[in-house]
Amino acid sequence: MGSKSGFKETEVQEIKRLYLEEGRSYAQIARIIGRGSETSVKNALTKAKVNRSSEGGKSLEKFKPGQKFGQITLIKKLVKSKKLKYHAACDCGYEFDVEPYLLTLSNDHKNKVTTCPRCKARHK
Numbered sequence: 001m002g003s004k005s006g007f008k009e010t011e012v013q014e015i016k017r018l019y020l021e022e023g024r025s026y027a028q029i030a031r032i033i034g035r036g037s038e039t040s041v042k043n044a045l046t047k048a049k050v051n052r053s054s055e056g057g058k059s060l061e062k063f064k065p066g067q068k069f070g071q072i073t074l075i076k077k078l079v080k081s082k083k084l085k086y087h088a089a090c091d092c093g094y095e096f097d098v099e100p101y102l103l104t105l106s107n108d109h110k111n112k113v114t115t116c117p118r119c120k121a122r123h124k
């Protein structure tokens with residue numbers, strides 16, 4: 001290979017849109033565009049550095065260091081436990097480990113974590 005994909009810039013934009021926004025497969029895109037093949041569409045997307053790998057079953061990665069939930073900031077992902085856990089810091093300065101999804105529960109959920117253990121004790 002080494003030859004260009006043959007898609008015009010506007011076609012590449014359309015391919016990107018179909019792929020990312022509509023979630024079309026390579027073969028579907030080739031059919032919609034009316035040109036190219038599954039392979040050439042794939043190559044065009046690779047060349048445009050487009051990938052959809054962040055979607056579909058990788059929801060675990062929705063938590064990132066620096067992310068803030070109320071007064072809790074995630075600092076570092078912990079790998080020692082089987083569950084996804086983060087080392088986190090409260091606005092009060094106290095640091096503790098937490099399962100980040102507990103921070104995302106609805107406010108009336110009994111397991112919802114909104115503060116660090118220290119603040120929780122203080123507010124009783």
Ligand SMILES: [Zn+2]
Pocket residue numbers: 090091092093094115116117118119120
């Ligand atoms: Zn606190």
